[in-house]
Amino acid sequence: MSERRVSVDQMAEAITQSLGEYAELSNEVMKRSVTEVSQSVKKDIQVNAPVRTGKYKKSWAAKKVQENANSLTMAVHSRDRYQIAHLLEHGHARRNGDRVAAIPHIAPAEQRGAEELVSKIERGLSQ
Numbered sequence: 001m002s003e004r005r006v007s008v009d010q011m012a013e014a015i016t017q018s019l020g021e022y023a024e025l026s027n028e029v030m031k032r033s034v035t036e037v038s039q040s041v042k043k044d045i046q047v048n049a050p051v052r053t054g055k056y057k058k059s060w061a062a063k064k065v066q067e068n069a070n071s072l073t074m075a076v077h078s079r080d081r082y083q084i085a086h087l088l089e090h091g092h093a094r095r096n097g098d099r100v101a102a103i104p105h106i107a108p109a110e111q112r113g114a115e116e117l118v119s120k121i122e123r124g125l126s127q
Contacts, residue, residue, distance in 0.1 A: 029124030031072045033117055038062040038074035041113035045076065048105040050088055056081040076109075 006014045042062045049057040059081040066073040078085050091102035 026125060027070060030121055031067075033120040033124060034072045034074055037113050037117045037120060038076055040116060041076045041109045044109035044112060045105055048109065050103045050105070056084065056088070 004014070039062050042060050046057050046060050049060070051057050056078065059078045060076065061079050062074055062076050064072070065075045085106065087100075088103050089106050092100050094100060
């Protein structure tokens, strides 16, 4: 931050201006971090997703759900294979009573993404 001298009468205006600049910077850092981490989570899920035909693995996408001046909401989802995501993640029962083993690939990526997001935002704001 730059140093500047202000009189007591101008102090409130100077503080308000500085806080506005910080809020703008923090919004930029947050939005950039959320976008980068959502792409990272998508790639992480794709790398660890089970492969039979490859369609499920390729179906993952990161999509902007909502954005305004102060927030950005992204969703990482399976575009056209969403019906089997929870079955693969948690396992399921077969017709004959056996169980199909779970292949956790979404929850670990989500956990790593949450940790990465916090560290990226902290690094961005500390610069």
